[in-house]
Amino acid sequence: MAREVANGENHTSPKPSPLPSPLRFSKFFQSNMRILVTGGAGFIGSHLVDKLMENEKNEVIVADNYFTGSKDNLKKWIGHPRFELIRHDVTEPLLVEVDRIYHLACPASPIFYKYNPVKTIKTNVIGTLNMLGLAKRVGARILLTSTSEVYGDPLVHPQNESYWGNVNPIGVRSCYDEGKRVAETLMFDYHRQHGIEIRVARIFNTYGPRMNIDDGRVVSNFIAQAIRDEPLTVQAPGTQTRSFCYVSDMVDGLIRLMEGDHTGPINIGNPGEFTMLELAETVKELINPNVKISMVENTPDDPRQRKPDISKAKELLGWEPKVKLGDGLPLMEDDFRLRLEKPNKP
Numbered sequence: 001m002a003r004e005v006a007n008g009e010n011h012t013s014p015k016p017s018p019l020p021s022p023l024r025f026s027k028f029f030q031s032n033m034r035i036l037v038t039g040g041a042g043f044i045g046s047h048l049v050d051k052l053m054e055n056e057k058n059e060v061i062v063a064d065n066y067f068t069g070s071k072d073n074l075k076k077w078i079g080h081p082r083f084e085l086i087r088h089d090v091t092e093p094l095l096v097e098v099d100r101i102y103h104l105a106c107p108a109s110p111i112f113y114k115y116n117p118v119k120t121i122k123t124n125v126i127g128t129l130n131m132l133g134l135a136k137r138v139g140a141r142i143l144l145t146s147t148s149e150v151y152g153d154p155l156v157h158p159q160n161e162s163y164w165g166n167v168n169p170i171g172v173r174s175c176y177d178e179g180k181r182v183a184e185t186l187m188f189d190y191h192r193q194h195g196i197e198i199r200v201a202r203i204f205n206t207y208g209p210r211m212n213i214d215d216g217r218v219v220s221n222f223i224a225q226a227i228r229d230e231p232l233t234v235q236a237p238g239t240q241t242r243s244f245c246y247v248s249d250m251v252d253g254l255i256r257l258m259e260g261d262h263t264g265p266i267n268i269g270n271p272g273e274f275t276m277l278e279l280a281e282t283v284k285e286l287i288n289p290n291v292k293i294s295m296v297e298n299t300p301d302d303p304r305q306r307k308p309d310i311s312k313a314k315e316l317l318g319w320e321p322k323v324k325l326g327d328g329l330p331l332m333e334d335d336f337r338l339r340l341e342k343p344n345k346p
């Protein structure tokens with residue numbers, strides 16, 4: 001018989017959820033919460049691990065193939081008794097006993113996800129299937145980090161979760177945005193068909209310390225360029241917009257979603273919207289007033305506008321971002337200066 005999920009969202013699941021480990025029901029509950037973070041050696045994943053490790057009742061397992069992530073991002077936890085790091089590609093099955101799965105594994109920067117598009121699709125589809133299979137076997141709750149890219153080049157602005165998007169199915173970005181759309185479909189099919197407890201976050205552009213210096217995304221590019229005194233490369237026309245969320249706000253939103261009662265999808269992002277020219281001017285003003293801004297060619301299918309409607313996150317998770325762009329950029333500058341060994345402003 002169909003049953004409504006607790007949050008009253010319009011999804012029905014025909015089966016009861018698979019049972020979690022008997023330890024969760026033991027009278028003298030002593031076991032820690034075991035949490036798997038796929039992609040935990042990456043930018044958002046490593047900040048999430050830091051936050052989860054602050055709680056002494058959590059044991060964290062990271063599975064990562066190090067395509068865009070690095071052990072360096074986790075070095076403070078390596079050797080910690082509540083932490084384990086596994087070199088693992090999520091396109092292969094993984095057998096671990098866990099209670100929660102944060103499924104982040106997937107290259108996120110356009111230059112990296114376009115580098116091997118077939119692998120990107122496999123990561124999104126087979127990787128998500130494998131993690132759902134694991135969730136089913138061990139009765140874990142699973143959260144997918146989906147993306148604002150599921151809205152494609154949006155015709156509705158700002159984007160709310162009921163918008164179905166405007167996505168090119170055969171373009172150079174499709175491996176990522178269509179891949180994430182299939183991953184969302186799989187999450188809801190496993191929920192309806194097998195009763196898996198799911199959470200789907202639609203993440204909007206996120207920035208902060210630990211982004212790869214050569215990541216290729218706009219904020220990391222502009223900050224590295226400003227520090228190196230190289231022209232800021234605004235891709236034409238420069239009037240396209242994005243909304244930038246600081247990573248600590250993002251991690252807070254993801255944990256609230258995981259531990260709350262709502263499946264989502266829920267937008268998590270900062271609604272402050274900037275054109276890429278405005279972002280370049282802001283970076284110039286804050287980091288290097290002498291740096292030049294140059295207009296360069298863009299790539300196909302670049303979304304022209306993006307801004308999250310976060311009413312659902314506010315109402316259902318009690319979440320909204322706290323860090324403004326003008327406060328977040330200098331925190332990222334400090335980290336980039338250290339790694340680029342350029343400690344002083346010009």
Ligand SMILES: NC(=O)c1ccc[n+]([C@@H]2O[C@H](COP(=O)([O-])OP(=O)(O)OC[C@H]3O[C@@H](n4cnc5c(N)ncnc54)[C@H](O)[C@@H]3O)[C@@H](O)[C@H]2O)c1
Pocket residue numbers: 038039040041042043044045063064065066067068069070088089090091103104105106107108109123127145146147148202203204205206207
């Ligand atoms: N940062 C953003 O602005 C943003 C926006 C929307 C969605 N997201 C999503 O959040 C997640 C994390 O993004 P990020 O910015 O930290 O990116 P990132 O590239 O820094 O991290 C991704 C991590 O996944 C790992 N990985 C990639 N393919 C893998 C595979 N097949 N098996 C195992 N590990 C694999 C990488 O090595 C890396 O450590 C991704 O799922 C991304 O799609 C990020």
Ligand SMILES: O=c1ccn([C@@H]2O[C@H](COP(=O)(O)OP(=O)(O)O[C@H]3OC[C@@H](O)[C@H](O)[C@H]3O)[C@@H](O)[C@H]2O)c(=O)[nH]1
Pocket residue numbers: 108109110147148149176203204205206216217218219221222233234235236240242276298299302303
């Ligand atoms: O040097 C640059 C890089 C990028 N850009 C522009 O900046 C905007 C943002 O580009 P990014 O590469 O940072 O990221 P995008 O918004 O295109 O994609 C991101 O969206 C959300 C996530 O899922 C992913 O992290 C990524 O796909 C684009 O309009 C791009 O044309 C520049 O103007 N200059």
